[in-house]
Amino acid sequence: MKRLLIICIAVTMYTCKEEPKIDYALFSGKVENPADKVITVYDGREKVKEMALRKDGTFADTLTIESGYYRLSHDKESSSIYLSPGDNINVTLNFEEFDESLTYSGNGAGNSNYLARKYLVEEKANFDVAKIFALEENEFISKLDERKASKMKLLKEAKDVTKDFRALEEKNIEYDYLSNLQNYQSYHSYFSKKEDFMPSDNFMNLIETVDYNNEEDYDKLNSYKRLTQSYYSNKISNSDNPSEIFRTLNTKAFPDLKKDLANSLIYNISPNNMYNEAYYNGLMNMSSDEKYKEKLKAKYDKVMKLAKGMLSPKFVKYENHKGGTTSLEDLRGKYVYIDVWATWCGPCIREIPSLKEVEILFHDKNIAFVSTSIDKAEKHKEWVEMVEEKELGGIQLIADKDWNSQFVQDYAIEGIPRFILIDPDGNIVDADAPRPSDPKLIEMFKELKI
Structure with missing residues (x-):
């Protein structure tokens, strides 16, 4: 009896052993009429893997990844894809008709097929920025609503997309909509030749009610990342007291947002910026990267020498x-x-x-x-x-x-x-x-x- 109990315990321990976690996807395919010897997957600007093409244009490899959006690139062409651990995806494409020929098959392929179709539909729709943003406020919102409804319809009709991916795409559509609202003031001012244009208070309230401190969406969605960075950049550049905005950011913003804003806002330190000192101090407090701080100080010192009345740098011969x-x-x-x-x-x-x-x-x-x-x-x-x-x-x-x-x-x-x-x-x-x-x-x- 005692021996039987020991065997049962041993069997239980063996059967309850945790399954090894899969952290990779299988990715293979074939490129017709290739223009290069490799095909590459990127995560943003970071290269995930470069895969060599065989003589017949085929390739196969494993990608160590987390679930998310990636970019498939060959020569100068690229396309958005979505990958998750456990996927086994095969892609076929003809470089001479890159976007039109992209086809994915296998486990997890539905998400990327949707992204390929979404790109073609949006390209065909030809969103005329100059024409749309020149519209008056009510007409502009109406056009955006139509565009948003069309995108939601395309997503609803998509087959074989996962539940998590569908939820992300719904957010992408919403954030794209909000980005266009956010750009309306400056774009309408430019395209309609109205320098002092200001939207109504109700219009601006749509932008102000957005949660700009969602760290999870910032990590997963470039649309939200762009929206958030643009929101704070505009808020600082339009403020009569940018130091106050910097103080709020340094207190409340999460680390990745502060890092990205620091890297982009350094370009705002320029000869004609009357708030250079506020930018300099705000960015210094925002970053903990010593190399960045050295670069920031060097630029600030240089720009300060370019004030009106200073002796100009020279070019020689x-x-x-x-x-x-x-x-x-x-x-x-x-x-x-x-x-x-x-x-x-x-x-x-x-x-x-x-x-x-x-x-x-x-x-x-x-x-x-x-x-x-x-x-x-x-x-x-x-x-x-x-x-x-x-x-x-x-x-x-x-x-x-x-x-x-x-x-x-x-x-x-x-x-x-x-x-x-x-x-x-x-x-x-x-x-x-x-x-x-x-x-x-x-x-x-x-x-x-x-």
Whole structure:
């Protein structure tokens, strides 16, 4: 009897042993007409795994993952997918018709098939941002409601999606809706040419009632992450007392939100930001990363040297398209309006017609118009050809070390186009001057009696 009891206990202990936890998914497939030798799965910007394609375009591997949204990428094409531990998914695609050909099969495939179809439907719907955001408030909300209902219908009709995934997608649809509401003020102001536009109080209340402290949704949903970051960024930039908003954030925000906001808001420290000190102190308190703090201090110190009236940083012996070299010192005695651009920069090229008009308007005045390309050395030929093809006027220069040129670094230039105005004595008038297409530039020139 005693021996039988021991055997029973041993059997019970063996049968109750915890099953090993599955933390991976099986992922395989075939790429027709491949453009690369690998296919890659990303989690945000982080590479989960790069899988080699066999000669026949097939691949197979295991992915150690948690349940969530990922990105499947081949060459320059990519698509959203959803993976969970225990999935066994096979994907087929033709690179020449990437989005249209994506098909998933196997355990857990339904979620990704829905995402592939969702993308095609949204692409076909062609949400015209300029047209929609130019609508008046009631019409705008009506259009958004229609779009939201259409998305919910697509989700409801989706087959083989899991319960948890469906709940996440419902949230995604809601957060996308709220993001458009959030953007309405600035977008409508721009597209309808109403600089001082403000939505009604009821409209703004829809945004203010959102819970912006949901750490779980922030971790799982990029739509909520974008919504939350945008909300706090706007709140800080629109405030007359940004220090107060920073204090609230530092007290109440969860760590990942603070980290992401710190990394994005560092770009708001700029020559024309009157609240640079508030940003600097707020971001310093927000981060515990010493390398980030060093970067922040370096940028802040640099921007503080770009205030109006400070001696301008100089460029020395930049190659001139017409031959020889030109330095800033060669232009002393004149105002100097500098356009920092590149041949690959679409917004830069869109400013060219306006810049030509301004140059014509002030061609006999005491001002030099300088366009400084920061194209890389291997793009030198493209720079030469574009200057000739577009018949660019003024003084056409190319920087010595593209983004790493000392002048570019000293002016804290992190995005282009960037425009700079320097006075005849070589002092800064505006380190981030209005663009040629902005009427404020002509007003500034007239105030300075150029």
